[in-house]
């Protein structure tokens with residue numbers, strides 16, 4: 001091999017990703033942001049009625065919030081690594097529309113929330129479902145099921161201006177070429193701006209923080225070798241389960 005060390009590293013990073021050609025216009029290289037700027041990842045549970053129903057949960061009257069630590073974040077370019085299934089049970093995928101803040105946000109108005117959005121992408125809120133169910137039944141917190149290393153998989157950040165008012169954003173997750181999740185932000189129980197306002201009244205958000213806005217129905221277990229394709233408008237990312 002005559003390639004330079006620099007080339008080898010680049011190849012390793014992009015090895016599992018295939019992007020459509022027209023991605024380059026507004027796609028932002030997120031490797032730097034992923035490493036340095038995320039303080040916390042705020043996740044919204046049960047933001048789609050159909051997903052609440054499939055897990056036998058009630059539809060909430062206020063956004064149900066939980067967090068993932070920055071240490072759980074990985075780029076989709078790294079591929080998906082599950083905790084050992086023999087020890088931890090099934091890892092489920094949850095494809096979600098994700099927002100990154102460009103500015104701090106505290107007790108925000110709708111207009112301030114709108115102005116604070118810096119980037120948009122898709123992510124996978126990976127969940128140890130069997131462990132989560134066990135913890136829920138005991139009334140215990142579920143960090144063990146949601147916060148493991150690699151539990152927050154993020155694709156590349158896109159410019160927020162391309163998404164209008166976020167009322168009409170479509171996204172999909174295909175696994176091995178089969179459609180598994182079909183997301184439409186019009187079906188969110190709490191839409192993006194309202195979510196940011198609501199969260200910012202519960203606690204302060206900081207520039208770099210990520211919001212995972214909840215998963216549509218169709219969640220399920222990942223298996224070794226599964227090829228996942230995430231689609232957001234004309235953008236597409238592909239990654240494989242190790």
Ligand code: ZN
Nearest residue numbers: 094125214215
């Ligand atoms: Zn989720």
